[in-house]
Amino acid sequence: MGKACFLTPPSIEDLYAQYPRLQASNHKITSQRTDRYNCVAWIEREMDRWLEPEIFWPDGLPIPADSADLDCYIALFRSWGFEDCDSADLEDGYLKIAIFATGSEFDHVAKQLPSGAWSSKGGSLYDFKHEDLSALGDCLVMPNATVDRFMRRPNDGADPYEIEENGLIRI
Amino acid sequence: MSTATLVRTDRSLEGNEGFVEEPEGASALESLETFDPGDKGAAIRDTFSELADELEDAAVALSSTRRALRYPAFIEILELGDSVIPEVIERLRVSENRPLWLRVLGTLTPFPPGAGESTIDAAADAWIRWGRLAS
Numbered sequence: 611m612g613k614a615c616f617l618t619p620p621s622i623e624d625l626y627a628q629y630p631r632l633q634a635s636n637h638k639i640t641s642q643r644t645d646r647y648n649c650v651a652w653i654e655r656e657m658d659r660w661l662e663p664e665i666f667w668p669d670g671l672p673i674p675a676d677s678a679d680l681d682c683y684i685a686l687f688r689s690w691g692f693e694d695c696d697s698a699d700l701e702d703g704y705l706k707i708a709i710f711a712t713g714s715e716f717d718h719v720a721k722q723l724p725s726g727a728w729s730s731k732g733g734s735l736y737d738f739k740h741e742d743l744s745a746l747g748d749c750l751v752m753p754n755a756t757v758d759r760f761m762r763r764p765n766d767g768a769d770p771y772e773i774e775e776n777g778l779i780r781i
Numbered sequence: 782m783s784t785a786t787l788v789r790t791d792r793s794l795e796g797n798e799g800f801v802e803e804p805e806g807a808s809a810l811e812s813l814e815t816f817d818p819g820d821k822g823a824a825i826r827d828t829f830s831e832l833a834d835e836l837e838d839a840a841v842a843l844s845s846t847r848r849a850l851r852y853p854a855f856i857e858i859l860e861l862g863d864s865v866i867p868e869v870i871e872r873l874r875v876s877e878n879r880p881l882w883l884r885v886l887g888t889l890t891p892f893p894p895g896a897g898e899s900t901i902d903a904a905a906d907a908w909i910r911w912g913r914l915a916s
Binding site for chain 1: 840841847883887893
């Protein structure tokens with residue numbers, strides 16, 4: 611068994627400038643800063659993919675003709691086994707995601723952890739655990755976004771989501 | 782983990798032997814070859830540098846680089862035209878927000894931001910190699 615270490619980011623000012631509701635008590639940074647993946651890829655822990663139409667996008671999924679791209683992201687999440695659900699409430703046996711959008715334009719997606727907290731990847735910044743979805747409110751790049759669409763898929767509970775919870779890696 | 786395969790476009794920069802000669806790419810390349818390095822060029826580079834810093838700051842938390850298309854700095858960079866492509870590629874080389882510069886290149890040229898590659902590292906490398914060929 612290797613030892614565990616916490617990934618301490620060298621600079622987090624950009625993150626706090628962008629997410630003004632993040633406070634010491636409501637979040638934990640769980641990765642180094644990286645632009646190799648975005649929040650969409652983070653749902654599946656695809657940590658070498660920036661999943662976005664026209665950049666890297668799975669074959670067979672729709673590509674938006676204009677800025678209204680929310681349905682394209684919904685199609686991607688469905689392809690990963692997610693289905694619509696009514697709320698962000700924690701449910702045993704399911705992994706839930708919460709989708710932030712401005713009208714028909716996709717902004718962000720966060721995933722719920724077994725603890726009930728959420729995990730997000732902020733643009734080209736960090737991964738971070740946040741206690742609730744309101745912690746992302748007033749984000750500078752999505753000031754008018756709403757989070758009123760939730761999806762879920764069965765989760766057998768075998769994955770403890772350690773990296774999302776604690777930012778721990780085994781070395 | 783997802784098993785989905787990723788889009789690989791026929792317009793990949795990598796291994797495209799006809800890339801430099803392609804008619805649809807000729808405009809940008811001709812501009813690069815005839816780029817005036819004089820005062821006007823320096824002014825454009827200075828303007829680009831200011832806009833690029835502004836754009837990087839504004840877009841750092843974007844999950845979708847498509848959102849940056851409407852940012853004033855993005856629009857003004859496009860208005861500078863093909864001549865700033867070398868500066869964009871340099872930004873791509875050093876930036877901590879490479880997807881943003883991939884999007885800029887995909888808008889300034891007829892080629893896809895992802896360059897037909899599967900990762901940000903590979904796409905950035907492809908664009909940087911293309912920039913060397915074009916210079």
